Amino acid sequence: MNADLNIALAGNPNAGKTTMFNALTGARQSVGNYPGVTVEKREGFMNFENLRINVVDLPGTYSLTAYTQEELVARNYLVNERPHAVIDIVDANSLDRNLYLGLQFMELGIPMVLALNMMDEVRRSGKRIDTKKLSRLLHMPVVETVARTGEGRQELIREAVACGRKRQGEWKPLKISYGPDLDPVLLDMCSLIEAAGFMSDRYPARWLALKYLEGDIQIRHLAAQAGEIGEQLAGLREKTENHCRITLEASPEAIIADYRYGFIASVTKQGVISSTGQKERIIFSDKIDRVLTHRFFGPSLMISVLYLMFVVTFRIGEVPMGWVEAFFTRLSAAVSDLTNPGLLRSLLVDGIIAGVGGVLGFVPLIMVMFLGISFLEDSGYMARMAYMMDRVLRIFGLHGCSVMPFIVSGGIPGGCAVPGVMGARTLPSDLEKLATLLTAPFMPCGAKVPVFLLLGGAFFRGSAASVLFWITIGAWVTALLVAWVLRNTVIRGEATPFVMELPPYRLPTLKGICIHTWERAWQYIKKAGTFILAISVLIWAAMTFPSLPEEKMVSFEKEQKRIAALAESADDEKKTEDLQALLRDSRNRQAQAALRYSLAGRIGTGLEPVSLLAGFDWRSNIALIGGVAAKEVIVSTLGTAYAMGGESGESGLAEKLRKDPHWNVANAVSFIIFVMLYSPCFVTIVTMAKESSWKWAAFSMIYTTILAFALAVGAYQAGIFLGR
Amino acid sequence: MNRQRLCLREMAVNQRGTICSVKAEGELGRRIRDMGLVPNTEVTIVGRAPLKDPVALRLRDFTLSLRNNEADFITVEVCGN
Numbered sequence: 001m002n003a004d005l006n007i008a009l010a011g012n013p014n015a016g017k018t019t020m021f022n023a024l025t026g027a028r029q030s031v032g033n034y035p036g037v038t039v040e041k042r043e044g045f046m047n048f049e050n051l052r053i054n055v056v057d058l059p060g061t062y063s064l065t066a067y068t069q070e071e072l073v074a075r076n077y078l079v080n081e082r083p084h085a086v087i088d089i090v091d092a093n094s095l096d097r098n099l100y101l102g103l104q105f106m107e108l109g110i111p112m113v114l115a116l117n118m119m120d121e122v123r124r125s126g127k128r129i130d131t132k133k134l135s136r137l138l139h140m141p142v143v144e145t146v147a148r149t150g151e152g153r154q155e156l157i158r159e160a161v162a163c164g165r166k167r168q169g170e171w172k173p174l175k176i177s178y179g180p181d182l183d184p185v186l187l188d189m190c191s192l193i194e195a196a197g198f199m200s201d202r203y204p205a206r207w208l209a210l211k212y213l214e215g216d217i218q219i220r221h222l223a224a225q226a227g228e229i230g231e232q233l234a235g236l237r238e239k240t241e242n243h244c245r246i247t248l249e250a251s252p253e254a255i256i257a258d259y260r261y262g263f264i265a266s267v268t269k270q271g272v273i274s275s276t277g278q279k280e281r282i283i284f285s286d287k288i289d290r291v292l293t294h295r296f297f298g299p300s301l302m303i304s305v306l307y308l309m310f311v312v313t314f315r316i317g318e319v320p321m322g323w324v325e326a327f328f329t330r331l332s333a334a335v336s337d338l339t340n341p342g343l344l345r346s347l348l349v350d351g352i353i354a355g356v357g358g359v360l361g362f363v364p365l366i367m368v369m370f371l372g373i374s375f376l377e378d379s380g381y382m383a384r385m386a387y388m389m390d391r392v393l394r395i396f397g398l399h400g401c402s403v404m405p406f407i408v409s410g411g412i413p414g415g416c417a418v419p420g421v422m423g424a425r426t427l428p429s430d431l432e433k434l435a436t437l438l439t440a441p442f443m444p445c446g447a448k449v450p451v452f453l454l455l456g457g458a459f460f461r462g463s464a465a466s467v468l469f470w471i472t473i474g475a476w477v478t479a480l481l482v483a484w485v486l487r488n489t490v491i492r493g494e495a496t497p498f499v500m501e502l503p504p505y506r507l508p509t510l511k512g513i514c515i516h517t518w519e520r521a522w523q524y525i526k527k528a529g530t531f532i533l534a535i536s537v538l539i540w541a542a543m544t545f546p547s548l549p550e551e552k553m554v555s556f557e558k559e560q561k562r563i564a565a566l567a568e569s570a571d572d573e574k575k576t577e578d579l580q581a582l583l584r585d586s587r588n589r590q591a592q593a594a595l596r597y598s599l600a601g602r603i604g605t606g607l608e609p610v611s612l613l614a615g616f617d618w619r620s621n622i623a624l625i626g627g628v629a630a631k632e633v634i635v636s637t638l639g640t641a642y643a644m645g646g647e648s649g650e651s652g653l654a655e656k657l658r659k660d661p662h663w664n665v666a667n668a669v670s671f672i673i674f675v676m677l678y679s680p681c682f683v684t685i686v687t688m689a690k691e692s693s694w695k696w697a698a699f700s701m702i703y704t705t706i707l708a709f710a711l712a713v714g715a716y717q718a719g720i721f722l723g724r
Numbered sequence: 725m726n727r728q729r730l731c732l733r734e735m736a737v738n739q740r741g742t743i744c745s746v747k748a749e750g751e752l753g754r755r756i757r758d759m760g761l762v763p764n765t766e767v768t769i770v771g772r773a774p775l776k777d778p779v780a781l782r783l784r785d786f787t788l789s790l791r792n793n794e795a796d797f798i799t800v801e802v803c804g805n
Binding site for chain 1: 746749751752753754755756757758759760762763765770771773774775776777778780784785786787788789790791794
């Protein structure tokens with residue numbers, strides 16, 4: 001789709017950029033990633049006076065250096081795509097700090113419109129901003145907006161369109177003074193850059209010189225590759241740095257920041273901002289914080305909020321989840337009616353519908369959970385959680401922001417590691433993000449919980465709930481300890497600065513939350529439709545082929561026919577029932593024999609010599625291997641493998657396991673530990689690979705399984721020893 | 725009025741002061757400066773996390789939090805009493 005005009009939205013995080021983007025484009029937007037990085041790219045279309053306008057929501061940043069992926073992405077987009085205009089959305093409550101980024105756009109010279117957002121809050125706080133004066137001083141259109149209500153939206157886009165048309169892609173870099181120590185050297189660097197023609201087709205020379213002095217990694221790297229110019233610039237920089245250190249005791253970087261803030265103050269102090277009253281909004285927010293981050297109430301309220309969120313998620317999520325499940329039950333019944341017994345029916349019903357249905361059944365739950373998480377994020381509470389938890393998580397080499405991925409993954413039982421791993425995006429640094437990604441899947445996700453409940457119910461009668469509690473504690477302890485080990489071995493490195501804004505509490509907009517939730521749910525659904533579908537078919541095939549040899553089939557069939565005939569001719573009811581039970585038993589034995597004969601069964605049997613160390617027989621092995629595809633498979637496969645068929649429920653399976661001579665408390669504990677810790681499911685692994693790399697995803701599969709097996713063997717052997 | 729220089733870490737909740745110097749360099753220095761913590765900026769301590777770390781401060785009409793070991797790089801001039 002071709003657009004008449006490209007407009008980019010830029011600004012600080014929490015300035016209401018995405019809210020404005022939603023207000024402008026509505027639902028006509030798409031979310032993807034920028035190539036090669038995990039920074040989200042939001043794009044949407046809107047119509048304005050017969051023009052088709054493409055709007056891009058750039059990632060929220062505080063500056064334009066090359067330190068973070070977000071900043072690099074924003075900068076590269078502006079320079080490479082050269083949009084017709086940039087709308088800089090600033091939080092008018094803290095104009096000075098927000099203009100720090102705006103000033104860097106002005107130094108680039110890109111056609112720009114300033115949106116003073118959250119003007120409703122500014123007005124309420126009794127502050128006045130002289131918009132006309134600001135516009136005159138900055139030489140650009142300035143529009144007052146309230147993104148939440150859409151106020152100023154039309155005017156903003158009109159100004160952006162006018163600005164884009166007038167400038168016709170021409171960039172007019174602003175030159176501000178950086179004082180007697182830097183100005184001369186900047187001039188020297190500029191002439192060098194211009195003479196060498198170094199990237200001057202894309203960036204203004206002065207801007208390159210500034211970034212070079214600021215120590216920008218990307219620019220310095222490019223200059224070094226460009227040959228002579230790199231050496232010349234490096235020489236100048238070194239000289240300047242020494243000079244600044246001796247005379248001013250500061251780095252050029254610090255001096256540049258000082259002068260930028262000085263320039264901003266010189267603009268805003270000229271009567272642009274006048275305060276008449278109390279800073280109401282912040283005071284209100286402070287009052288809430290006094291309770292919500294209080295020494296005692298803070299942590300206890302945090303736990304209550306999280307607990308409540310999960311209770312609500314499951315209570316509400318249960319209902320639509322039931323509908324989805326009922327739909328798939330009906331679908332498989334309908335398909336069974338339409339097809340003949342045999343491979344096709346088995347593929348459709350046991351393979352595809354069971355597999356995809358099992359995953360899609362989680363969609364309502366995930367949606368409700370994300371609704372809650374989006375609320376916590378947009379309201380500003382999430383930042384407080386990171387603030388409160390940082391001291392604890394830092395000990396283990398993590399970051400305050402790791403708390404949410406852990407909780408979403410199942411830190412309170414019932415989460416899901418897929419959104420948890422995706423949630424690790426909010427972490428500001430790669431090291432802590434990686435440590436979080438690699439340990440979050442230890443948490444008891446919703447698909448593992450049935451396994452724990454099954455075994456807890458079977459072997460620790462009446463205390464399944466406390467079993468789940470201790471499993472959760474165990475998962476947290478393991479995740480934190482493993483994170484600590486990883487951060488001190490394979491992902492060693494300095495802790496990232498915490499420096500983080502605590503945005504004032506705000507009531508989130510319904511529209512924003514809904515769009516957010518839907519996006520994430522849709523990503524999950526797409527995965528279920530493609531990846532899970534393929535895996536389901538594969539697993540089904542492994543558990544079906546090769547099928548039992550002819551003579552064994554025939555012998556089972558003969559036996560079943562004989563019993564059926566007897567049952568038909570039997571006269572009293574009791575006898576008929578007994579015979580029918582016998583028939584069921586025969587069918588189950590056939591299913592079990594077929595499973596053992598299949599590829600999956602052979603692998604399970606082949607693994608026994610090793611797996612028996614942890615007390616897993618071939619049937620457990622199949623279930624656990626299937627569980628790598630999706631943890632939901634564990635219980636259903638145990639069901640098949642223990643010849644329970646689909647008819648009787650889990651309570652039947654618990655009974656069967658308890659009576660099975662192979663199972664005892666030691667097996668149960670070892671099985672629980674293994675399921676708790678071993679390889680994340682395939683969907684999680686794919687998500688991890690997308691968020692980091694395939695190398696780390698593979699590492700995660702291997703190290704978790706080794707750890708899980710070692711601990712399971714330990715637990716089993718100890719159990720056997722004590723049981724003697 | 726007697727003025728006193730101290731490290732941001734040592735400031736008490738609700739105490740106010742003006743930044744004299746920011747000694748942090750590299751990534752930390754950049755992040756601190758990006759958020760507007762530059763000399764001559766007025767800051768007020770608004771609170772501390774339940775475990776006394778990180779600390780929350782008010783500057784330029786917004787709230788920022790940073791860890792104590794990051795606050796160590798910042799010296800502040802306060803009006804003593």
